[in-house]
Amino acid sequence: MNTDAIIEHITDWLKAYVEKSGTHGFVVGVSGGIDSAVTSSLCARTGLPTLCVEMPIHQAASQVTRAQEHIAQLKEKFPKVEEARLDLTPIFDSFVNALPEPDSDMHDHSLVNTRARFRMTTLYYFAGIRRAIVAGTGNKVEDFGVGFYTKYGDGGVDVSPIADLVKTEVFELGKVLGVPESILIAPPTDGLWGDDRTDEDQIGASYPELEWAMAQSDLGKDASDFSGREKEVFEIYTRLHRANRHKMEPIPVCEIPEAYR
Numbered sequence: 001m002n003t004d005a006i007i008e009h010i011t012d013w014l015k016a017y018v019e020k021s022g023t024h025g026f027v028v029g030v031s032g033g034i035d036s037a038v039t040s041s042l043c044a045r046t047g048l049p050t051l052c053v054e055m056p057i058h059q060a061a062s063q064v065t066r067a068q069e070h071i072a073q074l075k076e077k078f079p080k081v082e083e084a085r086l087d088l089t090p091i092f093d094s095f096v097n098a099l100p101e102p103d104s105d106m107h108d109h110s111l112v113n114t115r116a117r118f119r120m121t122t123l124y125y126f127a128g129i130r131r132a133i134v135a136g137t138g139n140k141v142e143d144f145g146v147g148f149y150t151k152y153g154d155g156g157v158d159v160s161p162i163a164d165l166v167k168t169e170v171f172e173l174g175k176v177l178g179v180p181e182s183i184l185i186a187p188p189t190d191g192l193w194g195d196d197r198t199d200e201d202q203i204g205a206s207y208p209e210l211e212w213a214m215a216q217s218d219l220g221k222d223a224s225d226f227s228g229r230e231k232e233v234f235e236i237y238t239r240l241h242r243a244n245r246h247k248m249e250p251i252p253v254c255e256i257p258e259a260y261r
Helices: 003-021 034-045 061-077 089-098 107-130 140-145 167-177 199-203 207-218 228-243
Strands: 026-029 050-054 081-085
Touching: 003 034, 003 167, 026 034, 026 107, 034 050, 034 061, 034 167, 050 061, 050 107, 061 081, 089 107, 140 207, 140 228, 167 207, 199 207, 207 228
Parallel strands: 026 050, 050 081
Antiparallel strands: none
16 A cells, blocks of 8 residues: 555645635544544645544543644644644533433433534534534445444544545554554544443454455355354444445435326
8 A cells, every 4th residue: 555645645635625615624523543633634734724623521531632642743743733622521411411211222322322413513613613624534444334433423524535445544544644652552442432442342343354344245245155253254244234324325315206296
């Protein structure tokens, strides 16, 4: 992989998009993870105004520290990088307290998605007052493989600069971009549960395994072609891809027959 060429290509693409759209830079949610670190670094490299936004909700201290370290580093390197921090914990807690008593085993999962949607709303507030665009932080496996994101949460963005790169490629870009070591070695996590569970804990497979399964699926393979751990991973990938397909396709529109008009 020609990492330097990819970095330049994405940087130029981002800059051209903003100039064509008549907007004034980027807003990026920075979580302390590799995807947001690489995305914010690429936005900063354009030389356009880039606002890095922290939005903790009962966040682990280690994630907050990593995010702050990364933002401070970007501000040293790029004069048009700014930061904002909005603690969404009180807002989230007020929302939870206003809800009726939960009567569903999906209560906790729904609240996880609520966290992501609060963050999306916050990013678009800042984008609105700055006439900027929201840069998404999803990678290819998350966005088009297993659908590991929240619809209208972290999936609600204007541009997706790293969505054609798998996770291991994002890490490679991070090394070249000078992302802090603390982020490069941290286990990937969505940080939405208020504990230390990782993406692998939730999905049941690592990103390299999912990348392999995605490639096999693209080749037309099915579970019967594999055995052991490979079969298990392929079935995890296939199950999640099917379950989350609705996130990856346009909103269905009920088309009215002309005869009814």
